[in-house]
Amino acid sequence: MVLAFLTELGYGFLRLFMNPVFYMAFILSFVLAFRRIHKERLHFHTRVYDVVTNLYQMLIPGLIAGFILYGLFIGLGLMLSEGIIVLLMAVTMLFGLTLRPRFLSPAFVIFFTTVIIVFMPKWEVNHAVLNRWMEGIQVAFLPYLFLLMTIFLIAEAMLIMFQAKRSSSPRRVIGKRGKPIGGFATESLWLVPTFLLIPGSGLERLEWWPFFGMGESFAFIFVPFLIGYEQFQTYDLPVRALRRDGKRLAVIAFVALPLAVFALLYDWLVIAFLGMALLSFCRVALYVHERKQNARRPALYTLRNQGVQILAIVPKSPAADMNVKVGEVIRRVNGIEVNNAIQFYEALQTSPTFFKLDVLDEHGELRFEQRALYENEHHALGLLFVDKPRAKYSEAEEA
Template sequence: MAQAWLIELLKGTGKLLLNPVFYYLFLLAAILGVSRVKRERKNFHVRVENAYFELRQLLPTGAVIGIAISIISLAAGLVIPFEAVLLTACATILASITTKVRLLSPAYTVGAAFFAFILAVNQNWSIPYFPDLFASLGNGIYPAIAVLISLLIIGEGVLILKNGQKGTSPKLIKSKRGQSVGVHEVKRLWMLPVFLVIPGDAISALFEWWPIFTVGGKEFSFILVPFAVGFYQQIQGMLPKEAVKLVGKRVIVLGVITLIFAGAGYWWPIISIAVVALAVLGREVLTLRDRLSEENKPFYFSKRNKGLMILGIILDSPAHKMALQVGELITKVNGIQVNDEKAFYEAVQRNRAHCKLEILDVNGEIRFVQRALYEGDHHELGILFVQEEKKWGTEAV
């Protein structure tokens, strides 16, 4: 039996390459990378990370979390109707058309698929090329989908917590007073490939060649489904890493709460509807709460009376190799106190072969960093500051 299951899992993995959503998510990640680079160049005339950054983040961490969700769902015996998988794929594509990456959260895509699934069963929808797709299903509510959406939300929270803080993108905006201020933007897309067990006759009725296995006289199939996880956050009032981690923890808590109630759906199926609704509304409330909270906070990355706030660090630049951090305050350069960009430029130019900085870190402690400068190094160390008003849109340090 174990060998047969392993063979079916391998076959289900191969079918991932036949899923158009798999390729579509790579396309979306590439578009996000290109648009980010264009915006950064518009603000700073230089990009922080290359356009492949979003592509590199798409799968590795998500694959690990997807395996964990697969193990849990298989151990729990979740059986997901194939029709729900199709509707989730449709919801993913429709959500992406809005260009709002946050709508690719599983709470929205799987949640929309769940309610569309119930409606399709009750109304006996007829889809072109698949006229009898929903005809064989009963009118029951599938609590397994409610459990799955809870697991995916927990996975989303872990992704935000562990991966969302990487490569946050600096951005220049205008405050309500018309001043140039800095914020950090996270616009990320991940893929969660999850093994699902579906009724065997659901796919074999459409594709006779699809592999199936039998348990207790019933036929089932394995399928590896690529679920999208989209995340967007604009951070203005605190350090990007802290803000992203806070959101990740809240999303995990939401997933755990919905998972606890989702289990009761096996005894009272009607609860599954409330659980999915809670998942959708809860995720939206978290987004609105975060946005309103940020809007009411003073700008963290604004001009200071003493020192220069680091808004961003260019990858592989001298500043990156000196381990400078976003949010730190540069107070002295080569022993000279600096309060604006002009003073910073002049102090750096005083010694073209060596640079020593006095830094006030995010904990308010003073530290010193220094490095020899070599030919070919970024001529301005690779530090991005909040621009002077007269230098709006020009190259930053």
């Protein structure tokens, strides 16, 4: 039994490499990375993160989330037909072609798949594999999809709270009053591969497992799910904004979780459909709410009469080793007052081997930071400031 179980797991793992979504994830990651770098160079004449960072952020957190979900799905025996998995992957590819990560939220991908399942007419084609897939697309799987959506929304919320901040890219834009402000564009994509059960030959059902499965036999399939997230905001630190957005999504998903479990236990098809529709609506509402907040609240990153405000810190730069943070204001460099980026660079050149900064934190308290400068280190310390934008982007265009 153990050998048969491991063999089926191996076959299920190999199916991953037959799935085009797996390869599409890497293409999307590279496209989003090059698009981000292009915008960063337009705004700052330098990039903040490289392409490899995008790839790392897509794979490592997603693999960890997928491993956790693997234990949950295998333990519960969560099952979908092969036809529905193919349909899910087709919808994922369709939404991925938009190059907008927000459309790859499980709330949109799974609900759109559900709408197709409910309203798709019965077709017969002269192809055995396609006929098998079509026969497996049944409304009986709606409660399974409801539970799948709820669990993946919890995973999305956790990834937003703890990982999305690593994908926040700074921007200089023109605000509503025509003045330069700073903001952050977050475009995150996570590849979350995990095992599901599919009805069919392979392993025989045990007396107690799969708990939620159908039929008397089943097989494993390793499915590469994609989770996307997108946000642009100017009124708060990215860490706080993303944590707040993730918590709101987590609350919604955890509230829906008991309903999804009962819908599966008691085969509530209508409740499952309405529940997924409501979750999809709530996901849209969160995006709309954040956008309205961004439009209504004053910008945090603005030009200052005294000092220059830090908008971003380039990784592996001298500033990254210092105790300076995004949102803080540098008032003086080597005792010289600075009010824009040019003055900052000029003051920095007055002492090529050592510098001292007067830094005003978010609480209005002044402190001093100092450090030696070494040969071949970043000429501007790796600090990016709120300043006049080099590209003609407005706040509305970024949002």
